[in-house]
Amino acid sequence: MPLRAKVASSVSRTAAALSRAAGRGDGSVIGGWIGLKIDPDLLAHLSAGRAIALVSGTNGKTTTTRLTTAAVGVLGRVATNSFGANMPTGHTSALAKAGSTPYAVLEVDEHYLAQVLEATEPHVVALLNLSRDQLDRAKEVAMMAQLWRAALVRHPRIRVVANADDPMVVWAACPPADPAQGHVPPHVTWFSAGQRWHDDSWVCPECGFTIQRSGEQWWCTGCPLRRPEPHWTVEDDGVLDPTGAWHKIQLQLPGKVNLGNAATALAVAAEFGVRPVDAVSRLGTVTSVAGRYAQVDRDGRNIRLLLAKNPASWLEAFDMADVAPTLLSINARDPDGLDTSWLFDVDFSPLAGRQVLITGDRAYDLAVRLEVNGVPFQHVRSFDEAVRAVPPGRLEVIANYTAFQDIRAELDRVN
Amino acid sequence: MSTESLRIVWIYPDLLSTYGDRGNALILARRAQLRGMPVEVLEVRSDQRLPATADIYLIGGGEDGPQALGAQRLIADGGLHRAVAQGSVVFGVCAGYQLLGTSFFAKGTRCAGLELLDLSSDRGPTRAVGELVGEVDPRLGIPHLSGFENHGGRTHLGAGVSPLARVTTGVGNDGATEGAWRGKLLGTYSHGPALARNPDLADLLLRWATGIHQLPPLDDTWADRLRSERRTAVAAAQRP
Numbered sequence: 079m080p081l082r083a084k085v086a087s088s089v090s091r092t093a094a095a096l097s098r099a100a101g102r103g104d105g106s107v108i109g110g111w112i113g114l115k116i117d118p119d120l121l122a123h124l125s126a127g128r129a130i131a132l133v134s135g136t137n138g139k140t141t142t143t144r145l146t147t148a149a150v151g152v153l154g155r156v157a158t159n160s161f162g163a164n165m166p167t168g169h170t171s172a173l174a175k176a177g178s179t180p181y182a183v184l185e186v187d188e189h190y191l192a193q194v195l196e197a198t199e200p201h202v203v204a205l206l207n208l209s210r211d212q213l214d215r216a217k218e219v220a221m222m223a224q225l226w227r228a229a230l231v232r233h234p235r236i237r238v239v240a241n242a243d244d245p246m247v248v249w250a251a252c253p254p255a256d257p258a259q260g261h262v263p264p265h266v267t268w269f270s271a272g273q274r275w276h277d278d279s280w281v282c283p284e285c286g287f288t289i290q291r292s293g294e295q296w297w298c299t300g301c302p303l304r305r306p307e308p309h310w311t312v313e314d315d316g317v318l319d320p321t322g323a324w325h326k327i328q329l330q331l332p333g334k335v336n337l338g339n340a341a342t343a344l345a346v347a348a349e350f351g352v353r354p355v356d357a358v359s360r361l362g363t364v365t366s367v368a369g370r371y372a373q374v375d376r377d378g379r380n381i382r383l384l385l386a387k388n389p390a391s392w393l394e395a396f397d398m399a400d401v402a403p404t405l406l407s408i409n410a411r412d413p414d415g416l417d418t419s420w421l422f423d424v425d426f427s428p429l430a431g432r433q434v435l436i437t438g439d440r441a442y443d444l445a446v447r448l449e450v451n452g453v454p455f456q457h458v459r460s461f462d463e464a465v466r467a468v469p470p471g472r473l474e475v476i477a478n479y480t481a482f483q484d485i486r487a488e489l490d491r492v493n
Numbered sequence: 494m495s496t497e498s499l500r501i502v503w504i505y506p507d508l509l510s511t512y513g514d515r516g517n518a519l520i521l522a523r524r525a526q527l528r529g530m531p532v533e534v535l536e537v538r539s540d541q542r543l544p545a546t547a548d549i550y551l552i553g554g555g556e557d558g559p560q561a562l563g564a565q566r567l568i569a570d571g572g573l574h575r576a577v578a579q580g581s582v583v584f585g586v587c588a589g590y591q592l593l594g595t596s597f598f599a600k601g602t603r604c605a606g607l608e609l610l611d612l613s614s615d616r617g618p619t620r621a622v623g624e625l626v627g628e629v630d631p632r633l634g635i636p637h638l639s640g641f642e643n644h645g646g647r648t649h650l651g652a653g654v655s656p657l658a659r660v661t662t663g664v665g666n667d668g669a670t671e672g673a674w675r676g677k678l679l680g681t682y683s684h685g686p687a688l689a690r691n692p693d694l695a696d697l698l699l700r701w702a703t704g705i706h707q708l709p710p711l712d713d714t715w716a717d718r719l720r721s722e723r724r725t726a727v728a729a730a731q732r733p
Binding site for chain 2: 210218220221277280281286288299416417418419420421422423442443445446447449450451452
């Protein structure tokens with residue numbers, strides 16, 4: 079590593095440690111920011127010599143990164159940005175902090191995938207899904223798919239592990255090969271993780287015709303784009319690998335969506351040569367991920383935290399939540415997106431019959447939404463009031479990003 | 494009303510449903526049902542024929558490509574024009590509002606609109622993103638408009654339409670006026686589930702559709718709290 083990069087890396091680690099000591103967060107952003115100021119190529123320098131996997135998509139990035147890190151850990155030490163700091167500053171900080179490791183698994187914000195591909199030259203990139211998320215500032219879904227596609231065309235040697243069930247991802251993962259430009263089609267391994275949310279892929283990104291669905295299959299009515307045959311699939315409570323062998327998956331994380339994330343993790347690890355049979359037991363060691371799925375006992379209530387940031391992830395949260403008293407909390411601060419319109423893309427009727435409590439900065443938006451679904455609810459002003467309002471036993475908490483962090487803070491920043 | 498039940502058509506949810514647009518159909522249906530009216534909601538996709546005999550037509554927001562495609566297909570279909578000629582109600586939001594006019598810009602080119610409202614849209618210098626508040630045309634008899642806008646367009650109204658509201662916060666059509674209406678056609682830049690924050694606007698559309706001038710009142714406690722909370726937040730943000 080050049081001297082400038084060494085200095086930058088060391089200063090970055092020190093700044094992160096100072097930030098943590100000062101109680102200003104986990105230090106994963108500030109450390110990387112300072113390091114990149116001293117050496118703009120620091121991320122590239124820190125990436126050199128490591129076999130890297132990138133994990134990107136709208137939902138499931140943090141959990142899939144954690145599961146993949148566990149799986150690749152079969153081979154040796156793995157650097158990762160486990161705090162969900164998923165932009166280049168966070169990657170820089172994570173790699174500087176980890177020191178020299180043979181492997182790295184990095185969660186990447188979908189807007190930064192092109193930039194991080196350039197800097198890290200990964201061995202493999204996992205593309206999970208694309209759906210509407212914070213549209214008041216994020217790119218629209220079709221535009222995001224186009225950005226991914228354009229980035230992958232410039233890196234034909236990177237292996238791609240992609241979701242066969244998401245038409246936008248499939249289209250992004252298959253950029254047109256142009257032999258005249260030396261572009262070869264990328265090597266794609268397809269996984270099927272199921273997809274409950276379809277409302278962002280009715281229209282073909284290639285030709286604009288309607289996409290038809292029947293069971294798990296989908297196809298464009300105007301061009302050859304269709305669901306590729308997946309190499310890895312979820313079957314019952316396990317994963318079928320490309321050889322046809324079935325592996326039972328015993329996770330400590332709830333929901334079918336996490337079985338899909340486990341299948342993805344095994345597929346990514348396999349690109350490094352990890353055999354699924356060696357990795358499955360490690361997946362079961364992952365308990366909670368930066369507070370997601372964490373369980374806390376307080377006053378006789380077993381409180382479980384579920385993060386849901388956008389319509390697709392709310393649908394998954396309802397699927398994984400127990401039929402139990404449920405607290406919903408919504409904010410609309412900068413990290414959440416300022417617009418709450420998406421509440422009407424979520425069908426809240428699965429909550430009918432449960433005791434529902436609402437709170438958060440934008441609880442009234444939630445109130446109006448639940449009324450339309452005919453779901454009775456009670457408005458509470460604080461997390462403590464919610465805990466007191468439910469009987470002993472399970473309390474499911476479903477919250478969007480900053481609302482989730484607020485409640486996590488009430489619970490001593492549970493991980 | 495066309496038949497015994499109130500028929501609501503949500504036009505092209507496959508193209509024009511960017512962010513919570515379904516809410517307007519859900520809210521109208523719910524408010525009608527609470528008053529004992531039978532309701533039918535039809536979701537008509539862009540590869541289907543548009544029925545011309547419904548009472549209320551809803552058109553939502555969308556990205557440039559789907560907006561242009563939606564306008565082309567609606568012009569070719571002709572069903573919406575027939576419905577308007579028969580006196581149906583049309584409520585257009587954002588991209589769905591723009592395409593009711595004579596022309597709009599999508600992907601850098603001028604596209605033909607449906608020419609149902611005397612207005613045209615082009616690109617503004619900046620994207621308008623944030624809270625949108627306006628004092629509604631007093632002839633409509635409803636309180637202030639409360640919404641969230643997210644669009645790059647600017648809309649110029651012709652003599653054949655009236656502005657829906659005078660902007661007090663946000664941009665709307667051009668920073669001065671917001672939305673437009675004529676007869677039983679109404680459009681707004683208040684995007685997505687615009688009716689969630691404007692129950693009186695929902696009832697206005699129901700009155701137009703049913704011809705019933707006195708709808709039984711509903712308990713709008715939560716919507717009123719939401720409107721007042723938004724108004725307070727907007728005022729706090731504007732304080733120097």
